Amino acid sequence: MSKEQPDMPELKIESGSGLQTNVEPLQLGKRLREIRQSLSLTLEEASQKTGLARSTLSKIENEQISPTFTAVQKLANGLQIDIPQLFEKPRKAMASGRRVLTKAGEGTPHPTSTYEHELLSTELARKKMVPFKTRVRARSFDDFCDWVRHEGEEFLLVLEGELALYTEFYEPVPMVAGDSMYYDANMGHALVSLSEKDALVLWVVAR
Amino acid sequence: MSKEQPDMPELKIESGSGLQTNVEPLQLGKRLREIRQSLSLTLEEASQKTGLARSTLSKIENEQISPTFTAVQKLANGLQIDIPQLFEKPRKAMASGRRVLTKAGEGTPHPTSTYEHELLSTELARKKMVPFKTRVRARSFDDFCDWVRHEGEEFLLVLEGELALYTEFYEPVPMVAGDSMYYDANMGHALVSLSEKDALVLWVVAR
DNA sequence: AGATAATATTTCCTATTGGCTAATTTGTTG
């Protein structure tokens, strides 16, 4: 199929939630080229160091192909760059001097089967913390069969109601409004409301 | 079930190049599955959020294929995770499975000239966040002459009262109970209570 | 309990794209 017009960068938005943001703010090829050139490497030399073919490198740098994850690893390995560095925005993670105000009740809703989250910030990818307010519906311990468990650390403050924090290695801890907890999120954890009313907690997760 | 497929090629992640690279210490699929499940998402939901097919997600999670970089981007975008986080080795600064409970009003007092802080955790050196509750006494803008300014990011939630957040580059923002703010702490900032009563805020600082 | 329905996940097949070798074009110097 011979085209004479330059390839249109297709930006396909899938159906369903219209929440999808564009998927190419990050010019990987351009940055890789900069890195290679800053190392004074030719495509051939980079090829030898990474184990990828010259042509492949060329196409990646010109953004004609999207490298496989293993290819990215080989690149990072061969050129002595760590992957996180590749994807960090040019400067600080969060743009300097930025702020996000969230008025009461106007966070982004994010319901799950067991909790009702309200995200209190946006552009989470660039931030170190994820703050949200969560409504914990009254329920019993039996309602969950598996711990919540993920990277990072969590801080939570009870705003309203009474609940218990179940954790993997300890006895359940009853908590009332004003109590707070700081814990390692790799430890299994789950919240259970103890009263008939829902409980309300502030939750901050740090990576 | 027709298991006996003739010439079914074995699916291997390492392509046939067979070069030196021992690149696959990082269980990407496993981590992605954990992330998806921690969000209580089904493959179908994740598919809608990311624009990737169910089957593709499944194969990625089972490490049967090496996702294209655009696929990784769609994943990160749709699931609200940032890419560096994906590739960082799971390090644990905080002792695994530890927790600190702070009952209401029993935090460590830490008064300053302008605020009255109550630290809500201990062993701060090992943690990623510093949470504290602060009472902001009624005062005027003139009471402070210099901005507070430090490394990291801050999240604050107004628990009681009315106050204004003064920041270096913006107009003062009036806030009432329930409002929250996320901002870069390098930007000069200061809180002023607007009512006769003291205001109470929750404050979390991330390094 | 079992049977059945509903949903979640995996498998199979096809179309598309990444990746390698080899050839072509482009750029630089003598």
Next chain:
DNA sequence: CAACAAATTAGCCAATAGGAAATATTATCT
């Protein structure tokens, strides 16, 4: 312009991404 080096493109094969059927898992009824 020749001669060389570097980068890009063409052709081919293998791997990935998508779609739908098959399987596994969970929920709902009698």
